[in-house]
Amino acid sequence: MYPRSFSHIGLSVPDLDKAVEFYRDVLGLYVIMGPTEVVEDDSDIGIMCTDVLGAGWNRLRIAHLATSDRIGLELFEFDGNRPPEENLDFRRHGTFHFAIQDPDVEGLTAKIVAAGGRQRMPIREYFPGEKPYRMVYVEDPFGIVFELYSHSYELTYSAGAYD
Template sequence: MKNPYPRSFSHIGLSVPDITKAVKFYQEVLGWYVIMEPSEVIEDNSPIGQMCTDVFGPGWGSFKIAHLSTSDKVGIELFEFPNNEDPENNFEFWKTGIFHFCVQDPDVEGLVEKIVEHGGKQRMPIREYYPGEKPYRMVYCEDPFGNLLEIYSHSYELTYSQGAY
């Protein structure tokens, strides 16, 4: 049996209540590039309609979608579904599934400030991983739509390469 090789990360899909506002937020705050402006996908017999029925099952109707990209070519799919619901608690970390994504910026404080200025929130104080030893910092925030994002000051590999905690 061949050993598995590390796959690259292609994209992540985020559900938002207002795709136009979300595109603007991610462009202005995180600087992500718009690859495809918001457009509507309708349940029909087209290739994309059939593909979505395979994913969502019959009766999904329609939704809006936009595609963005990070500076390192990771894709961000934004979805706006009709009748979307805000969960009462968007941070149910004990439940299986994705509960956050992380971006890297050496100016953690500046990015937190920008997130808050644009309607998001800071969920915790900025913390150091190795106080007094290394300048690695992190913080959890929330976009204006309830999606949790973490900010690292340094790369994932640098932060954990010598063993964390």
């Protein structure tokens, strides 16, 4: 048994063009494939989407971006999309959040807020006065919650962050 590599995460957004702009211009992700329309038909991609979404999905728009360490961000704008009743339904099973790493947590948080996002909490230190590990939960302009880390996941937790 061995650990697998993380490939990508898919997010549903209300406006694909604005989401590509945010994730490219604010978070600095690379655009691999710009916004593209996919329709429910008998093409390979149409059949694959029907396999996943079921019949009647009609159309969607999709874009692919990537982080500097080659992790993909797949953005979807589904036909007839709607916001969740609660954007951080932490008791619901499923995806809770994802995290982005940047040594300038404070600066990136300010850019996110200036671009229409939200800071959900104060920036916290894991080892105050000992190590410069910081984190904060934020939201993109569409209400998707994610976390910013100043250091890698391994560095942050291998030192016993909760001891």
